[in-house]
Amino acid sequence: xIKSLHRLALCGLLLPICLPLAAANAALSNKVQQSLKAxxxxxxxxxxxxVPLNGPGNSTFFNADISVNPASTMKLxxxxxxxxxxxxxxxxxxxxFTDGQLKNGVLNGNxxxxxxxxxxLNMEKLWLMMRDLRANGVLQVNGDxxxxxxxxVQPQLPSFNDDGGDSNKPFLVTPDSLLxxxxxxxxxxxxxGGKVHIAAEPPIAxxxxxxxxxxxxxxxxxxxxxxxxNPVTEFDGTTVIVSGKLAEGCxxxxxxxxxxxxxxxxxxxxxxxxxxxxxxxxxxRLAPVPAKARLLARAYSPDLTEIIRDINKYSNNTMARQxxxxxxxxxRNSADQDDSKAAQRVIRSxxxxxxxxxxxxxxxxxxGLSRAERVSAREMAALLQAxxxxxxxxxxxxxxxxxxxxxxxxxxxxxxxxxxxARIKTGTLNNVRAIAGFSRDSNGNSWAVVAILNxxxxxxxxxxxxxxxxxxxxxxxx
Numbered sequence: 001x002i003k004s005l006h007r008l009a010l011c012g013l014l015l016p017i018c019l020p021l022a023a024a025n026a027a028l029s030n031k032v033q034q035s036l037k038a039x040x041x042x043x044x045x046x047x048x049x050x051v052p053l054n055g056p057g058n059s060t061f062f063n064a065d066i067s068v069n070p071a072s073t074m075k076l077x078x079x080x081x082x083x084x085x086x087x088x089x090x091x092x093x094x095x096x097f098t099d100g101q102l103k104n105g106v107l108n109g110n111x112x113x114x115x116x117x118x119x120x121l122n123m124e125k126l127w128l129m130m131r132d133l134r135a136n137g138v139l140q141v142n143g144d145x146x147x148x149x150x151x152x153v154q155p156q157l158p159s160f161n162d163d164g165g166d167s168n169k170p171f172l173v174t175p176d177s178l179l180x181x182x183x184x185x186x187x188x189x190x191x192x193g194g195k196v197h198i199a200a201e202p203p204i205a206x207x208x209x210x211x212x213x214x215x216x217x218x219x220x221x222x223x224x225x226x227x228x229x230n231p232v233t234e235f236d237g238t239t240v241i242v243s244g245k246l247a248e249g250c251x252x253x254x255x256x257x258x259x260x261x262x263x264x265x266x267x268x269x270x271x272x273x274x275x276x277x278x279x280x281x282x283x284x285r286l287a288p289v290p291a292k293a294r295l296l297a298r299a300y301s302p303d304l305t306e307i308i309r310d311i312n313k314y315s316n317n318t319m320a321r322q323x324x325x326x327x328x329x330x331x332r333n334s335a336d337q338d339d340s341k342a343a344q345r346v347i348r349s350x351x352x353x354x355x356x357x358x359x360x361x362x363x364x365x366x367x368g369l370s371r372a373e374r375v376s377a378r379e380m381a382a383l384l385q386a387x388x389x390x391x392x393x394x395x396x397x398x399x400x401x402x403x404x405x406x407x408x409x410x411x412x413x414x415x416x417x418x419x420x421x422a423r424i425k426t427g428t429l430n431n432v433r434a435i436a437g438f439s440r441d442s443n444g445n446s447w448a449v450v451a452i453l454n455x456x457x458x459x460x461x462x463x464x465x466x467x468x469x470x471x472x473x474x475x476x477x478x
Contacts, residue, residue, distance in 0.1 A: 085346065152329055398423075433453045437449065443475055
């Protein structure tokens with residue numbers, strides 16, 4: 001009895017230390033245990049937290065106070081923080097300036113493009129901006145094309161490639177003050193008239209195609225056509241050697257990221273300007289916009305509400321990293337080494353103001369595409385509870401994938417009662433499978449749910465996490 005009283009008193013003083021002991025007593029459902037066993041995964045690899053939000057029910061925690069890698073569920077921290085720190089109507093701007101004078105369609109000076117960190121500066125937006133230049137009388141630029149990429153103070157972070165394979169995958173694109181079209185090149189191959197035609201979009205001048213694809217007679221088009229792309233960097237550009245075979249009437253497309261940010265941005269601008277009938281006589285270079293430069297055109301991004309839908313629905317790593325740096329840039333002070341450090345500081349301060357203590361939280365780039373990022377299931381559940389009470393709860397929740405309907409959850413839990421009943425962010429790395437978000441139960445009440453699995457061999461783990469959602473749905477009738 002005395003020992004029990006002593007432990008209670010000690011826990012009162014050291015609550016965070018005692019929480020893991022209490023959480024360890026929670027039990028997983030029989031079906032979740034069976035699913036773990038079927039997939040040969042230890043229960044100690046799984047962390048779970050479920051919390052009722054607007055109705056009866058008991059919170060459950062299993063390994064909920066263990067530091068785990070959350071993979072892309074970390075995007076929930078970044079996007080919710082952005083909603084409250086930047087505001088749902090926050091926009092980014094991109095601007096064209098000049099230090100010269102326009103006369104008879106000729107701009108006698110340099111053309112500057114200043115990036116403002118827009119996560120969604122796509123081809124259409126850039127084309128409209130350059131169309132505005134044409135509408136304002138600019139046809140020929142006699143000076144240089146100058147890119148201003150000074151908006152972010154970039155961190156020096158380790159590169160990440162989960163499988164050590166193709167480093168040209170679009171999801172590995174890093175953030176930039178002047179991020180254009182997510183730095184993606186789309187290659188389209190099609191066979192017509194016994195010939196294979198290959199095109200790149202956008203048509204950047206220093207991307208050359210060496211077409212070695214063999215045309216085959218008409219046949220059923222495969223789901224994964226045998227068309228392979230091998231980029232070779234040369235002194236004056238990049239040659240993409242395309243090999244394989246493609247049947248008559250079939251097509252395929254592949255997205256690659258082959259150029260650095262300045263080369264891609266300059267290449268796209270010159271390609272669009274040429275299509276519009278214009279020319280730029282000078283070279284490409286980097287420099288800040290002069291203080292006395294004159295504004296020629298300006299474009300705004302969509303509202304933050306739309307940006308976070310793209311990030312969470314489709315787990316866009318580059319846009320999430322761009323948003324994370326945007327938080328840092330907005331609130332940077334002289335003590336911050338870079339915008340990543342600034343974002344970390346600001347988000348921790350924001351969480352503290354909300355009464356959320358998160359000793360396990362480690363943020364590196366805000367996207368989850370990291371080996372360093374950490375959180376506990378309980379901390380993530382606390383964040384979701386706060387989001388539920390936020391004035392921007394509707395905007396946040398609508399950014400999450402609907403189970404069996406869209407985003408990264410569109411192929412899961414079909415033919416179950418959960419179709420459209422849960423909004424769940426997923427996370428996947430080589431050794432991580434995770435879900436976090438909001439789910440309704442069979443009584444129509446809402447819950448915050450977090451399930452994160454860290455294991456060297458997590459294959460089949462999605463079925464385990466899906467079972468957590470199914471168990472949560474089956475609440476007793478009340």
